[in-house]
Amino acid sequence: MTNIKKVSELAGVSTATVSRTLKSPELVTEHTREKVMKAVQQAGYRPNWLATSVKTGRSNSIVVLVPNLVNPFFMRIIEGIEQGAQEKGYSVLLGDTQGKASREHEYASMVLTNRADGLIQLDHSFPFSANDAALAEKVPMVSVCERIEGERRYPFIELDNYAAGRALTHHLISYGHSRFGIIAGQRTSQIHHDRLAGIKSVLKEEGIDFADNMLVGGSYRIETGIEGIQQLFDRDVPVPPTAVFCFNDDIAVGALYELKRRGLRVPQDVSITGFDNVKVSAYMDPPLTTVDQPAYEMGRRAVDVLAQLINRQPLQRTREILPFQLLERGSTGPVKI
Incomplete structure (x- = not known):
């Protein structure tokens, strides 16, 4: 050797x-x-990490909890995590929780039994069971995109979702839109609250009313986009929306499909925006206007912060906000007169 x-x-x-x-x-x-x-x-x-782990009492492994492993946005974050972990001598144990608390508890417990040194959470839930909550108090843990629920403030890496919501709204208003629909993801998450607050703040400044029944959805799936368009356009409303915010690109894929199925043109009849900038968004018909998140860098940075926690080094800050970019593409355009 x-x-x-x-x-x-x-x-x-x-x-x-x-x-x-x-x-x-x-x-x-x-x-x-x-x-x-x-x-x-x-x-x-x-x-020889095995010999090192025997000396130090560490596993040189980290657990990453993923609510949906097939989501392309999460895969970009994981790429960054894998690269950062490799550079620091950690192996990565992926836990596909499928949004189930029981799966989260099982994977998270690996840190408590010394099978892993720390944990990165890609969802907003506290991943330990009630029985393990006290033991988990000192567990090195970082969240990416979301903020872990609970009284304790764990470090998190995120986007300024409030500002991104405002940027999307200004973009659509600049095209003359004033009737909006929103197809949301998980409504209990901080991401949802921040993006929605950003949208509503601009509407209020512009004197544009937003009806609560124009907010639909509740998960980050393609099917949510299909069902969301059905709800927004089948309701007994005087005038349907001319622009629809989709809270991720998967939702936008479903929304675009359903609008075309109904014979509506994008963006001539309805403008659509997404969020995340997954790779396929640039190749949709039309290409999707979306918000680009630096997912790879978010993953790498999460490992940096986690390594500091594992090594009991002080953090300069517990919240890190990474920049976003609004990508204006063909799915948005002037309101139809």
Whole structure:
């Protein structure tokens, strides 16, 4: 097996620096880290994490709880988590919870039994059972996109969803729209409240009324988009919406499908917006106007924060807000006169 001395020769650094980079990469410069990791790859070096775990009492693994593993947005976050974890010497254990509390409890308990050193939650729920809640108080845990429910404020990496909701609303109003529908995802999450608050704040500033019955949906599925359009356009309302906010791109896919099935044109008759910028959104017909989230970077940053918690290093801040970009594409346009 290639040893650490070979890696140090290839990287042009000491064996102590190689060891420090592999065990605590945050303690070395980015330039040094890149040199060492490149040398590790060239040499085919495989650190003996098992021996290290016996000495330290750590597993060198982290658990990632995913509410829906087939969601392409979550997969982009996981890519970032995997890369960040690999650089820090952690293996990643994925738990597809399918939104079920029992599955969350089972996967989360791995941290309590020393099978994992920390946990990243991609949903808003507190993942431990009531029986384990007291034991979980000191568990290193970070949430991405969402904020974990409960009195304790766990660190979280998120987007400014309020500002993104405002940006989408300003965009549609600039095209003359004043009758809006919203197809929402999980209504109990902070994401929902922030995006909705952002939309409503702009409508209030512009003097545009929003009827509560124009808010439908309740999950981040393609079927939610189909059902949402059916509800918005089959109701006995004087005039249907000319623009529909979809709270993720999957919902927008279903909404676009149902609008076309009804013979309505996008954006000539109805404008549609999504959220997340999954890869397929740029290739839809028409391409989807959406909000791009830096999902990969969110995943990498979550590992950085989790590693600090595992190593009991102080955090400079517990909330990190990453930038978004509004991508204006063909699914939005001027209101039909």
